[in-house]
Amino acid sequence: MRPGLVGEMSAAYFTVPNAGSDTLRLTGVEIDAAAHASFHRTIDSAGTARMVAQDTIAIAPRDSAVLAPRGLHVMAHGLRVPLAAGDTVVIRVFTSRRDTLLVRAAVRE
């Protein structure tokens, strides 16, 4: 997760594997340290990178969703606390299996 000051935006990147035999859908995301969080996708339109919101992320069986700079990511809006390198942030990801994945993300540049 990227560092940021109170009120700023930040982004988080991680990989979610789907070890199951059905498609796994990531249906939402929450971060206590941010007022709002959502999935975003970076698209390249005429040479300009632009981000669009994405409601769900589908992961095929035995595939992984890779959230990485310039691709899919979690956008955190309105940080409630400052995030500095070395901090750890807990991210809750909701899934179509009705369970919640806990991601412990290290803050770094």
Ligand SMILES: [Cu+2]
């Ligand atoms: Cu974004």
